[in-house]
């Protein structure tokens with residue numbers, strides 16, 4: 001099975017260890033195990049419990065306790081609707097393994113997480129791209145989707161809130177997509193790894209609750225600041241989950257018992273984590289917004305959710321060359337649009353450490369001023 005290189009992951013792996021100001025990272029600043037257990041007031045109890053754990057494979061599909069907590073993130077889920085995976089990356093991969101066969105038709109938005117078009121392509125699917133356009137504030141055009149849908153479309157893949165643009169689809173657009181999917185019996189897979197991070201509303205509707213063939217993938221990595229647990233999940237119709245559980249025997253078995261246990265603690269105390277994280281995301285989004293408003297060199301569609309924004313720059317330089325030059329001269333790490341198949345943009349992750357964001361943006365401004373002067377305006381906006 002041939003598969004394209006994963007642009008964004010390769011870029012992150014190449015540069016994240018050398019970055020002085022990493023403003024490419026997509027997690028809300030990660031927390032330590034001690035911070036998690038302090039929020040839950042369970043430090044002594046949790047370490048005692050972990051010490052006594054016998055390291056078996058544990059519950060194969062995820063413990064009942066954990067799946068019960070995950071189910072609470074949806075309006076209409078029970079434990080049978082959930083299977084626990086190795087992050088959202090494992091969840092997405094599992095969904096495509098179960099659903100997509102050679103020759104199937106798949107529609108994916110772009111920009112998005114590359115898994116959503118490169119895995120189906122590698123499985124022999126015919127993949128059509130539904131472009132998310134600047135002029136539409138990076139929201140899907142439903143008329144365009146109607147032109148792409150086919151009688152044999154197996155799955156429509158979306159990502160909400162969107163990485164990299166920060167656009168958020170509300171219930172109306174989701175229902176529009178669902179209506180089109182339903183007309184041919186297609187599944188809608190929504191990568192909801194940033195769900196809970198709508199800057200105003202926190203949790204926005206999930207496709208799982210809106211559609212009988214809606215599949216939601218998510219994890220504790222971004223919204224809950226616990227990427228190190230590598231705990232994610234699929235929430236889907238029960239018949240789909242039982243097919244996924246047969247498939248997972250081949251490539252997951254189970255996730256780690258300690259991770260499962262800590263993930264359950266995090267979700268039982270999610271209100272505290274979410275309070276911290278929404279405050280951090282909003283504070284940093286305001287810092288970024290002020291910076292973009294004052295910049296002569298970049299503009300953007302202001303993100304409404306998630307942790308990333310897509311900066312458009314007014315210069316002919318290729319984004320990869322630009323990012324390498326910025327990194328070399330300032331130590332500031334961004335992600336080039338080409339790593340997301342979108343030339344002319346830079347992705348910034350603004351939800352990490354506030355101080356690093358502030359200094360990183362200052363250095364970036366100095367870079368633009370020194371290298372591009374004051375000639376590049378916002379005429380493209």
Ligand SMILES: Cc1ncc(COP(=O)(O)O)c(C=O)c1O
Pocket residue numbers: 026086087088089090112113159163191193218219220221227232
């Ligand atoms: C949209 C999206 N999906 C999935 C992932 C994978 O996340 P994880 O496997 O840590 O849950 C990422 C990570 O950047 C992402 O941005």
